[in-house]
Amino acid sequence: MISNSEEHDCWCDFIAGSDAAFRMLYDIYVDKLFSFGCGFCRDEETVKDTIHDLFIDLYRYRANVARTVNLSAYLYSAMRRKLVVALKNIRKQQSVQLTDMDFQVDWNIETHIMRDEQEKELVYILSQEIQKLSNRQREVLYLRFTLDMTYEEVAEVMDVSVATSRTLVYRAVKQMRVNMERTNIPMVNLLMLVLSAGS
Numbered sequence: 001m002i003s004n005s006e007e008h009d010c011w012c013d014f015i016a017g018s019d020a021a022f023r024m025l026y027d028i029y030v031d032k033l034f035s036f037g038c039g040f041c042r043d044e045e046t047v048k049d050t051i052h053d054l055f056i057d058l059y060r061y062r063a064n065v066a067r068t069v070n071l072s073a074y075l076y077s078a079m080r081r082k083l084v085v086a087l088k089n090i091r092k093q094q095s096v097q098l099t100d101m102d103f104q105v106d107w108n109i110e111t112h113i114m115r116d117e118q119e120k121e122l123v124y125i126l127s128q129e130i131q132k133l134s135n136r137q138r139e140v141l142y143l144r145f146t147l148d149m150t151y152e153e154v155a156e157v158m159d160v161s162v163a164t165s166r167t168l169v170y171r172a173v174k175q176m177r178v179n180m181e182r183t184n185i186p187m188v189n190l191l192m193l194v195l196s197a198g199s
Helices: 004-015 019-038 044-060 071-091 117-132 135-146 151-158 162-183 187-197
Strands: none
Touching (some): 019 044, 044 071, 117 135, 117 162, 135 151, 151 162
């Protein structure tokens, strides 16, 4: 894993013209962006094409990008915008907006190590509750807890204010807590378990 300062140095080297730094940035982010993109679009080829276009644009316009940028938030935000364009082209509609995108994450519960059948059942219940959330609530939980983004980074990716990103997280967790009260399950523990299973 690369530190934030090493990532920043790599970004600066890329802007200065280093192809090796470009390849390193690609290697660091391609799988993360692919997982994020698949949350919006189940067509893996479209997601791959979008990532490809994103990195081509980065390479092409690197002289124009800012040196001081939150790289992670910048790339996720750019990926999200490019997916909107790709989905508009696929659907041949002009009405697709950033807020209309259907965000679905395969929480991949089966691959997570379960201690026993009861835990498996509880995680299944929680993952069902997550699917009842709105697209934006699922996306904000994914960004905040699975990708471990700060509220500021979440705000940048989702193109909302920091206060709105905090509110979205709060309301999503609150809604899940209300829905889960009838089960007497410690919601916070389950939320962390399911969200970590999605990474």
